[in-house]
Amino acid sequence: MAGDQAGKTAFIGVGVMGETILAGLLRSGRPVGDFIVGVRRQERGDELATKYGVTVLPNLDAAASADTVVLGMKPQDLAGALQEIAPVLRPGQLLVSLAAGITTAFIETHVPGGVAVVRVMPNTPALVDEGMHALSAGSHCDEAHLVEAEGLLGATGKVVRIAEKLQNAATAVSGSGPAYIFYVVEAMIDAGVMLGLPRPLATELAVQTLYGSATMLRETQQHPTILREQVTSPGGTTAAALRYLEDHKVKAAFLSAMEACRDRAQQLAADS
Template identity: 65%
Template sequence: MTSADGTPAVTAVIGVGVMGEALVSGLVRAGRPPATMLLGEKRPERAAELRERYGIAVVDNVEAAAGAQTVVLVVKPQDMSEVLEEVAGSIRPGQLVVSLAAGITTAFLESRLPDGVAVVRVMPNTPALVDQGMLTISPGRHCEEEHLAEVEALLASTGKVLRLPEKHQDAATAISGSGPGYVFFVVESMIEAGVHLGLPRGTATELVVQTLVGSAAMLAETGDHPVVLREQVTSPAGTTAAALRELEIHGVRAAFLAALRAAHDRSRSLAEGS
């Protein structure tokens, strides 16, 4: 995206915590010039750290919003109303506002910004920290193809980007947004099981992590349904079959369905409570 005079457009990132910095570092690694970015950060110590690390100008939120064509809000859902109130007077039609806050709808954003401002809702996840994120994006009422393309270009440095109707964003939040937490929980449980079976913790960790990496690679590279891959490793009356029987007896599948429904419903309630 370029500005009206043909110069590179400026992108402001407001909220440079873990996810915000993941985006900034990804953009820098992808070759985005620091001069085309602004960071909004209030804490002096953190601002100095970011300037030193990335060579990007760090200003207050209002100045960041006023000086950019694309404004990326990477704040907690409960803080979104306050941040929008702070920067709304500096936002103008023609700018693009991108939100990475769980549960915050495009309608919520549009109702607190000047009429006609294009907004895009994004649901990221933490593997973006290692450039392996899964990010879903949904357009607001005033969003055009060029806005979606700009957001895709911004986020591509941190992982895979998928366009999604906004009605599915709460489900995406439950699956991919919160998903790493479930995976880490399963990994933690498998490591503990290994320790209980007599393995040193370091050995159990290495076995579990590499098994996870390899299994994920098989899913991604073969394109086979997980049922097919599971059946390939499940011999009749074998060790895997014995383990899976215990998981079914303990209702693990039903527990996952209930857990993801809870995450979905919580995502939906976040905007209502903002």
């Protein structure tokens, strides 16, 4: 069966991130026939088939029919999914795991020997093709497997290879990072309203400020400290605001929050 489906990619556990990557690949021009979706619930399969035109199969058949399998379920559901599809997996087949905190070693103990595993920490800006994907190779990955994984993920953003020991740190920075940014923008909008701005105007001001600032960081390649100093006149309004943030230890709070995120990722692995 696998020989008849050479080159195909199966998506199993098509949650938000799995669907995001599938949709991005289709937007990039990849033929819909390159992809299979594995489901447990027929209603979800019908929804995806209608939305994208993809072939939908039970999980076991989808895994058997593909050279690459993208695992997009929640971390706590991964072991059960691996147990379900392990009987049809084969050496050389590529598994791309999107499950936060779950190590390649854990996955390798649940699949036949020789199956290549790539662990990925994606993030939600992949929804607009501006994702940040950090990937790490398992013990059976070769360069071709990594290139294949990069090709899949690159349809929705930037991809970097990192040592697996850095994955939990990447989770704290980029995986969960969008939530921190949205939290700050939410606070800026609320502050604008408190200061008398209509909410739509406060939103437009904050969102465009975020977009412009991020664009400056990427295009100028300047250190954020330099860009911050360019905005901060001695004794000016920005300096007054930044002093207040320093007095309230906002930077220290971010450091502690990101440590907590890393620690939770480690705990997910320990609990799996």
